[in-house]
Amino acid sequence: xxxxxxxxxxxxxxxGTALSLLTSSSMAGMVSTDQVTEQTQLDADKVxxxxxxxxxxxxxxxxxxxxxETMSKxxxxxxxxxxxxxxxxKIDSMPAGGYVRNSDLILVxxxxxxxxxx
Numbered sequence: 001x002x003x004x005x006x007x008x009x010x011x012x013x014x015x016g017t018a019l020s021l022l023t024s025s026s027m028a029g030m031v032s033t034d035q036v037t038e039q040t041q042l043d044a045d046k047v048x049x050x051x052x053x054x055x056x057x058x059x060x061x062x063x064x065x066x067x068x069e070t071m072s073k074x075x076x077x078x079x080x081x082x083x084x085x086x087x088x089x090k091i092d093s094m095p096a097g098g099y100v101r102n103s104d105l106i107l108v109x110x111x112x113x114x115x116x117x118x
Contacts, residue, residue, distance in 0.1 A: 042081055045088035049076055052091050053115075058108075065112060075118040087111060 052058060053072050062072050079087070090107050 042084065045084045046076075048088045048091055049079075049084060061108070062112060062115070065116065067112070067116060072115055075115045078118050079114075083114070087114070 050073070053062070053076055054069075059069055059072075063069070067075075090111070094104055094107065
């Protein structure tokens with residue numbers, strides 16, 4: 001009887017130890033509203049740039065300059081958060097279509113150059 005109790009206690013101890021080793025611990029932390037907002041804005045900016053680069057007219061200009069569609073996507077993905085934000089702001093400030101000012105043309109050329117250099 002004592003031997004059976006002792007064996008049962010040993011099995012319980014081994015099982016408890018094994019289960020405690022198998023469980024993983026997780027950590028939770030507070031996330032500020034600013035952090036969530038910044039990440040949301042960054043995601044929106046990335047989508048804006050990817051959409052811009054995928055436009056037919058921009059894609060044609062990039063291909064004319066020797067930058068293929070795949071390469072332009074890779075280079076956009078390699079941009080820093082700051083570069084993404086700045087480029088998204090510039091895209092927002094561009095006119096919707098029709099008239100292209102010299103400053104807008106320079107902006108497009110700078111974007112293409114940035115993509116070529118990355």
